[in-house]
Amino acid sequence: MSKxxxxxxxxxxxxxxxxxEEQAFLNYFIATCKGAVxxxxxxxxxxxxxxxxxxxxxxxxxxxxxxxxxxYTFEDRGGRMVTLRPEMTPTVARMVAxxxxxxxxxxxxxxxxxxxxYERPQRGRLREHWQLNVDLFGSRSxxxxxxxxxxxxxxMAAFGATEEDFTIRVGSxxxxxxxCRELGLDEEKAAKLRRLLDAKNxxxxxxxxxxxxxxxxxxxxxxxxQTPADIARMxxxxxxxxxxxxxxxxxxxxxxxxxxxxxxEVFDNHxxxxxxxxxxxxxxxxxxxxxxxQTPGVGFGMGDVTMRDFLEVRGLLPQYRPATKVYLAVPSPxxxxxxQVLAGELRRGGVNTAVDFGEKKLADQLKVAAKHRIPYCIVxxxxxxxxxxxxxxxxxxGAEESxxxxxxAQFFTNL
Amino acid sequence: MSKxxxxxxxxxxxxxxxxxEEQAFLNYFIATCKGAVxxxxxxxxxxxxxxxxxxxxxxxxxxxxxxxxxxYTFEDRGGRMVTLRPEMTPTVARMVAxxxxxxxxxxxxxxxxxxxxYERPQRGRLREHWQLNVDLFGSRSxxxxxxxxxxxxxxMAAFGATEEDFTIRVGSxxxxxxxCRELGLDEEKAAKLRRLLDAKNxxxxxxxxxxxxxxxxxxxxxxxxQTPADIARMxxxxxxxxxxxxxxxxxxxxxxxxxxxxxxEVFDNHxxxxxxxxxxxxxxxxxxxxxxxQTPGVGFGMGDVTMRDFLEVRGLLPQYRPATKVYLAVPSPxxxxxxQVLAGELRRGGVNTAVDFGEKKLADQLKVAAKHRIPYCIVxxxxxxxxxxxxxxxxxxGAEESxxxxxxAQFFTNL
Numbered sequence: 001m002s003k004x005x006x007x008x009x010x011x012x013x014x015x016x017x018x019x020x021e022e023q024a025f026l027n028y029f030i031a032t033c034k035g036a037v038x039x040x041x042x043x044x045x046x047x048x049x050x051x052x053x054x055x056x057x058x059x060x061x062x063x064x065x066x067x068x069x070x071x072y073t074f075e076d077r078g079g080r081m082v083t084l085r086p087e088m089t090p091t092v093a094r095m096v097a098x099x100x101x102x103x104x105x106x107x108x109x110x111x112x113x114x115x116x117x118y119e120r121p122q123r124g125r126l127r128e129h130w131q132l133n134v135d136l137f138g139s140r141s142x143x144x145x146x147x148x149x150x151x152x153x154x155x156m157a158a159f160g161a162t163e164e165d166f167t168i169r170v171g172s173x174x175x176x177x178x179x180c181r182e183l184g185l186d187e188e189k190a191a192k193l194r195r196l197l198d199a200k201n202x203x204x205x206x207x208x209x210x211x212x213x214x215x216x217x218x219x220x221x222x223x224x225x226q227t228p229a230d231i232a233r234m235x236x237x238x239x240x241x242x243x244x245x246x247x248x249x250x251x252x253x254x255x256x257x258x259x260x261x262x263x264x265e266v267f268d269n270h271x272x273x274x275x276x277x278x279x280x281x282x283x284x285x286x287x288x289x290x291x292x293x294q295t296p297g298v299g300f301g302m303g304d305v306t307m308r309d310f311l312e313v314r315g316l317l318p319q320y321r322p323a324t325k326v327y328l329a330v331p332s333p334x335x336x337x338x339x340q341v342l343a344g345e346l347r348r349g350g351v352n353t354a355v356d357f358g359e360k361k362l363a364d365q366l367k368v369a370a371k372h373r374i375p376y377c378i379v380x381x382x383x384x385x386x387x388x389x390x391x392x393x394x395x396x397x398g399a400e401e402s403x404x405x406x407x408x409a410q411f412f413t414n415l
Numbered sequence: 416m417s418k419x420x421x422x423x424x425x426x427x428x429x430x431x432x433x434x435x436e437e438q439a440f441l442n443y444f445i446a447t448c449k450g451a452v453x454x455x456x457x458x459x460x461x462x463x464x465x466x467x468x469x470x471x472x473x474x475x476x477x478x479x480x481x482x483x484x485x486x487y488t489f490e491d492r493g494g495r496m497v498t499l500r501p502e503m504t505p506t507v508a509r510m511v512a513x514x515x516x517x518x519x520x521x522x523x524x525x526x527x528x529x530x531x532x533y534e535r536p537q538r539g540r541l542r543e544h545w546q547l548n549v550d551l552f553g554s555r556s557x558x559x560x561x562x563x564x565x566x567x568x569x570x571m572a573a574f575g576a577t578e579e580d581f582t583i584r585v586g587s588x589x590x591x592x593x594x595c596r597e598l599g600l601d602e603e604k605a606a607k608l609r610r611l612l613d614a615k616n617x618x619x620x621x622x623x624x625x626x627x628x629x630x631x632x633x634x635x636x637x638x639x640x641q642t643p644a645d646i647a648r649m650x651x652x653x654x655x656x657x658x659x660x661x662x663x664x665x666x667x668x669x670x671x672x673x674x675x676x677x678x679x680e681v682f683d684n685h686x687x688x689x690x691x692x693x694x695x696x697x698x699x700x701x702x703x704x705x706x707x708x709q710t711p712g713v714g715f716g717m718g719d720v721t722m723r724d725f726l727e728v729r730g731l732l733p734q735y736r737p738a739t740k741v742y743l744a745v746p747s748p749x750x751x752x753x754x755q756v757l758a759g760e761l762r763r764g765g766v767n768t769a770v771d772f773g774e775k776k777l778a779d780q781l782k783v784a785a786k787h788r789i790p791y792c793i794v795x796x797x798x799x800x801x802x803x804x805x806x807x808x809x810x811x812x813g814a815e816e817s818x819x820x821x822x823x824a825q826f827f828t829n830l
Contacts, residue, residue, distance in 0.1 A: 007469055009513030009705045012497060015463035017510050020524075023459045038738040039762045041769025043787070044438045048430035048543050049464060049529070054422055074489035077533060082427060084465075095432050098424030104786030108739075108769060109435075114464070118492060128463050141772045143751045150755075241755060290424045323453040324523075336558045340565075340656060347454045354456025354523060357556045371519035372458070 014119075014127030020372075021320045026130060028318050029304045030112050033132040036158035040151050042108040042134060047091045049114060053081035055090045058289050072116050084116040088133040088301065089258070089286065096137050096297070097290035105138020105295070126305060134280075135299030142230065145262045145282060146237045148298045152266055152280070153243050155302065160316045163245040166277065170235075170264045171252030173281070175228060179221060179250070189215055197222075197253040201275050222251045258283040262298065268310055277310055278302035325351050325412050326376040326392075327369035330358035339380040342405070349409025370395050376412070429534075429542030435787075436735045441545060443733050444719045445527050448547040451573035455566050457523040457549060462506045464529060468496035470505045473704050487531050499531040503548040503716065504673070504701065511552050511712070512705035520553025520710070541720060549695075550714030557645065560677045560697060561652045563713045567681055567695070568658050570717065575731045578660040581692065585650075585679045586667030588696070590643060594636060594665070604630055612637075612668040616690050637666045673698040677713060683725055692725055693717035738767050740827050741791040741807075742784035745773035754795040757820070764824025785810050791827070 011017045018026055034044070053073050072084040085091060088111055096103065111133050118127060134151055136144050149168060156166055176197075180190040196211040203211075212219055227235065227248040238246045254263045261282030268277050280300025287295040311317045326346065330339045336358045346353040354374065356365045362379065369377050377393045384390045388405045403411055426432045433441055449459070468488050487499040500506060503526060511518065526548050533542060549566055551559050564583060571581055595605040611626045618626075627634055642650065642663040653661050669678045676697030683692050695715025702710040726732045741761065745754045751773045761768040769789065771780045777794065784792050792808045799805045803820045818826055 006706065007473055007509070007704050008467070009509050011463060011509075012465040012467055013493070013495065015465055017463075017513075018461035019510065019514065020458040020460055023461050026461065027459065038767050040758075041739045041742075041767060043435040043737050043739060044442065045435055046433035046438050046441065048426060048432075050427040050430055050531075050543070052423070052427055058422055072491070076487070078428070080428065094422070094424050094426075095434065098432070099434065102786070104783040106769075106772060106783070107787075116465075128465070139772050139774060141748065141751070141774060143748070143755070143772045147755075147770070237752060240752065241759065289422050291421065322458050324456045324458060327456075333556065333558070336556070337652060337655065340558070340562075343455075344656065352453050352456060354521075355562075357521060357554050357558045359554060359556060368519040368521070371517070372522075 016126065016128070020322060024320050024322075025308060025317065026304060029130065029132075029307060032158050033110075033112055033155060033302075036155045037110045037132070037134055037151060040108070040147070040154060042110040042151070045092065045095065045109050045111050046113065047085075047088075047095065047111075049084050049116070050082050051085050051091060053083040055094065056083055056086065070118050072118050085113065086117050087115055088113050088131065089135070089256075089283065089297075089299065090289075092133065092135050092299075093283075093286040093297065094290055096295055097287040100287070100291060100293065100295055103137075106144065107137040108135075109137070110134045130304040132302045133299065134301075135297055137295050137297045140284065140296045142234050143237070144298055146234050146241070148262075148280065148300060149234075149238060149246060149264060150241055150243065152264070152278075152300055152302075153246075156266065159307065159311060161310070161314075163243075164269065165310075165314065166245065166269055167267045168243075168246040168264055169249035169252050169267055170231060170246060170262065171249055171254075172228070172231060173253070173259050173261055173263055175250060176253060183217055183221065185215065185217075193217060194253050195255070197251050198255040200251060252279075254279055254281050256281070256283075258286045260284045264300070266302075270310075270313060273309075273313065277306050320373060321375075322373050323352050324354050324372065324374045325415075326353050326378060327365075327372070327374045327395075328353060328355040329362055329365040329369070329377055329379045330356045331362055331379070331381045333358040335380060335382070335385070338385055342378075342380055342408075345405075346409050346412070349413065351409050351412040366395070378408070431541065431543070435737060439735050439737075440723060440732065441719060444545065444547075444722060447573050448525075448527055448570060448717075451570045452525045452547070452549055452566060455523070455562070455569060457525040457566070460507070460510065460524050460526050461528065462500075462503075462510065462526075464499050464531070465497050466500050466506060468498040470509065471498055471501065485533050487533050500528065501532050502530055503528050503546065504550070504671075504698065504712075504714065505704075507548065507550050507714075508698075508701040508712065509705055511710055512702040515702075515706060515708065515710055518552075521559065522552040523550075524552070525549045545719040547717045548714065549716075550712055552710050552712045555699065555711045557649050558652070559713055561649050561656070563677075563695065563715060564649075564653060564661060564679060565656055565658065567679070567693075567715055567717075568661075571681065574722065574726060576725070576729075578658075579684065580725075580729065581660065581684055582682045583658075583661040583679055584664035584667045584682055585646060585661060585677065586664055586669075587643070587646060588668075588674050588676055588678055590665060591668060598632060598636065600630065600632075608632060609668050610670070612666050613670040615666060667694075669694055669696050671696070671698075673701045675699045679715070681717075685725075685728060688724075688728065692721050735788060736790075737788050739769050739787065739789045740767045740830075741769075741793060742780075742787070742789045742810075743768060743770045744777055744780040744784070744792055744794045745771045746777055746794065746796045748773040750795060750797070750800070753800055757793075757795055757823075760820075761824050761827070764828065766824050766827040781810070793823070 071086045076082050114128055114130050116128050193215055200208050231248050235246055252263050252265050259281040263281035265276040265279035282298040284296040328339045330336050339355050343353045343355045377395050378390050389402055391400050391402050393400045486501045491497050529543055529545050531543050608630055615623050646663050650661055667678050667680050674696040678696035680691040680694035697713040699711040743754045745751050754770050758768045758770045792810050793805050804817055806815050806817050808815045
């Protein structure tokens with residue numbers, strides 16, 4: 001085949017390949033999220049990336065950010081319209097409605113699905129990303145709102161962020177609606193105001209001010225002198241739980257139709273990147289799409305790409321370490337079976353061990369181990385096999401240690 | 416909204432919802448696979464479920480099981496044909512070809528992706544399943560073939576299967592081709608023979624015999640008196656590695672075009688379910704689709720649904736345990752903030768703790784904890800808070816233990 005007949009090695013446009021180093025970050029993201037939310041009593045669920053398209057078209061489920069052209073929707077061979085989920089909340093609402101009688105409330109659920117949006121790839125906004133979703137169903141209590149904020153805070157803390165790094169800004173859909181009524185805005189203008197507020201951080205301050213002026217909304221209406229009493233009580237509750245970086249911000253609105261109460265965004269405090277990292281809110285009517293009885297919910301979603309950027313800027317990304325601890329180099333193919341036997345001993349001793357097949361020069365085998373970032377190497381040669389003494393070499397420092405065969409596994413499990 | 420206007424709570428046809436108990440099995444499947452393959456030096460990669468459709472249409476990448484109508488393929492808004500991956504091998508070949516110069520060989524990779532096939536749902540063959548994929552690139556050595564068989568064996572062992580439970584049947588594409596030449600079968604008849612052999616376990620013995628007769632293939636040709644020398648050597652190597660259930664079976668063929676050498680299937684020995692659980696083989700030409708230089712590969716794929724059936728029949732499925740260890744029940748909403756403080760103490764002590772908001776009767780709160788299968792409960796009432804002594808109740812046995820507040824976390828971490 002000539003070169004021009006070859007298929008491209010690029011992934012599909014706007015999605016990522018995860019080579020071991022990228023996968024290690026995704027695994028770190030997943031493990032850190034899991035640890036933080038399971039500590040707070042959340043249990044994991046999951047669903048297929050394929051959902052009936054109706055799920056995102058029903059009134060009340062629409063997302064102002066997600067107009068029709070921004071989802072992957074296609075017709076299957078059976079004539080069904082299918083969507084690659086753009087977000088997880090409609091799915092979890094569907095699942096909860098399906099088993100409302102059996103599930104038991106309050107119900108704490110989390111998932112870390114991939115979600116799809118059909119849009120131009122740009123920093124932090126690929127066509128596919130992974131997203132922690134945390135939801136608490138079955139309580140209208142402000143204590144449930146406070147818990148969700150505490151879980152969001154706990155996830156940030158688990159990644160190593162401190163209160164100096166981020167601020168949780170809390171708004172309220174009912175208070176925003178009240179404001180719209182006071183200002184005499186009709187539903188069309190109210191929706192425009194919501195979209196303007198949601199886009200605030202993506203535009204110049206002058207553009208934002210002009211937008212407000214056009215709607216006849218005085219800027220002062222969005223920065224009131226005092227925090228409403230119920231939100232003040234919640235902020236007190238959160239302070240007692242040790243959270244000092246939660247503030248009221250009436251301009252927080254979120255781009256989803258289905259929010260009915262609390263809305264919030266976690267803001268990056270970095271001066272060059274002062275934007276929302278993620279957010280969430282209360283949606284008390286969403287299960288009504290499926291079910292005659294309401295199950296109130298409150299939750300949030302947090303993406304891997306945004307979090308990676310946040311951690312990278314602060315030097316909080318963990319260093320890559322492969323799962324493999326030691327590489328067995330083999331001077332010739334004839335010794336490969338004996339290297340396999342030693343590998344078996346190490347593995348039974350709990351050590352993740354890779355073995356060369358002895359088809360290349362030893363020096364090249366060590367280069368392969370170093371390329372794979374495997375921290376240790378052992379040469380399995382005639383002398384080593386007959387003497388029963390092996391040299392463990394640290395491939396980063398070059399340090400070497402001679403050990404009896406029977407002591408090898410222990411050396412690694414003690415590291 | 417009247418009942419008939421409600422959206423269905425069913426997932427899309429042929430895919431599954433994973434409620435916490437189903438998700439716990441998927442997590443067990445993933446963790447068990449990871450543990451077994453990382454022990455053998457494999458590192459994790461991943462990719463998007465979306466792939467360019469060409470990947471499955473190129474000559475040499477086709478899968479006889481996967482004719483065009485069995486993949487999910489659609490056109491995106493940019494006119495690109497996109498496929499939901501039906502298998503992972505073309506993806507990993509693409510990724511390896513893309514970075515051949517940097518990766519370093521032998522290269523051991525694994526992934527546990529979801530894969531899609533458009534087919535009628537039936538036992539063990541849903542439209543979406545998860546699949547462990549293990550691949551070893553860069554060696555043509557029989558030792559590499561032996562290693563892949565050993566990894567497949569190791570995965571079975573990690574799930575608790577013994578040699579009585581399964582047999583690894585090994586075939587050879589070159590030997591099958593040699594047989595076809597000896598029998599004078601042209602390419603069309605050879606392809607028919609491959610399809611017949613691949614479908615052998617899905618048909619009656621009489622139907623299979625009739626198929627052979629039609630092609631003019633004597634049954635004896637497929638059960639030769641002796642094992643070819645190179646396969647016999649490999650079986651010896653595997654025996655030395657402790658594997659006694661690997662046999663030669665010239666009728667093993669696998670339904671993928673791209674296999675070039677070893678092919679194998681892991682068979683369930685259960686008398687009522689004597690079928691292939693999973694399989695794999697050697698594909699030395701696949702990266703040529705993308706790259707002027709060949710990178711030989713050998714690997715296998717193993718699905719979650721088949722493995723679940725295998726484990727279920729043998730009573731090897733693990734019991735469901737939620738990640739949550741203890742539920743704090745709260746006699747009234749006013750005590751919820753104090754319960755949150757105790758929950759914070761337990762969580763900092765490493766205990767996964769869920770808290771009620773005190774909106775229901777205590778007895779109903781305990782029922783919720785039991786529904787969620789949380790093993791322990793503590794009532795956080797006025798008396799307990801003032802005395803500093805709390806009763807830890809085992810919700811399965813009813814056993815109770817009184818403990819000082821400061822000893823609670825330790826109680827759970829010692830379990």
